[in-house]
Amino acid sequence: MKAAVWHAQRDMRIEDIPEPEVGPEDVKIKVAYAGICHTDVFEYLYGPQTIFNPPIALGHEFSGVVEEVGEAVTGLEKGDAVTGLPYYPCWECYYCEQEKWNLCLNPKAHGMHIHGTFAEYVPLHYKGVYKLPEGVSLEEAATVEPTSVVYRAIKRSGLQPGENVFIVGAGPVGLLMAMVAKHKGAKNIIVSEPLESRRQKALEMGATHVLNPETEDPISRVAEINGGVGADVSFDAVGLQASIDTAVYSTRKDGRIGLLGFAFYESPTYPLMLLAAFACEYNIFATMGYNVEMKEVVDLVGKGELHPGDVVSNIIPFDQIVDFFDHFEENRRKYLKILLKIG
Secondary structure, X not given: OEEEEEEEOOEEEEEEOOOOOOOOOEEEEEEEEEEEOHHHHXXXXXXOOOOOOOOEEOOOEEEEEEEEEOOOOOOOOOOOEEEEOOEEOOOOOOOHHHOOHHHOOOOEEEOOOEOOOOEOEEEEEHHHEEEOOOOOOHHHHOOHHHHHHHHHHXXXXXXXXXXXXXXXOOOHHHHHHHHHHHHOOOOOEEEEOOOHHHHHHHHHHOOOXXXXXXXXXXXXXXXXXXXXXXXXXXXXOOOOHHHHHHHHHOEEEEEEEEEOOOOOOOOXXXXXXXXXXXXXXXXXXXXXXXXXXXHHHHHHHHOOOOOHHHHEEEEEEHHHHHHHHHOHHHHHHHOOEEEEEOO
């Protein structure tokens, strides 16, 4: 099968690799669309950071159609339109027994340990495969994975209806954050983003206020909008020291701060503002992927309550993936969520 295989920094090649073997509890899926995550781009530019077995096909966001099922698989059959967990939990460890599969002690993740979704076929354990509800397109289903990350972060924040939210960054994750915060009943949803096109998109996705950090001070504006006390919950969706600082200092005392941004670069650092944390009794948390949230998001998309496909800006043919990655840095301000059309 054809796959986009990462060999080293700035070295990705479309190659023929063996099709995945199907074990008794596995499902082989013909990939229709694969989403390009910023972690894929950062691995291409600066990796290996989270890649354990190069050369390897990257990718972990996808939708597709079941091609083959193992003899012990139940509830799935050839032809089913699906998405699913892009990793194999062990299903047996301390965390898996609590349905915290994202914290599994012995995972096999696509694009990290085994070949990912930038390929014609991908294997998954059947417990982590979710049939798409009627009416959900394969294009939109390819955005379920990043939406699941966001949905888990919102759940972990304890966001309540009527609370105020501040989001730093309006890339795909920040935009999906605005959408889910609106779905959860947030009052003020404030997004800070320097690009005008992304600020406008944030308003379309659910933001009530957008700020340009290049022309106004987000910290004072967030406080002004929220009655002088800052946001109840803030999220950093960028991963730089300046963006984390902005999220922290825009949050009210006893507020919650979620860290979602990933900026690999050469030597990533994630500073923790201890003095502010002590003085304001901040509750700071990070989020690692998702577990049961993916099934919840699939159901919400099926009911028409979430529309993550709205974050897609471009769909490119699979054979253009290497050129896309080669020119990403010069074109990144033009993109939101990019899908690869594979099948």
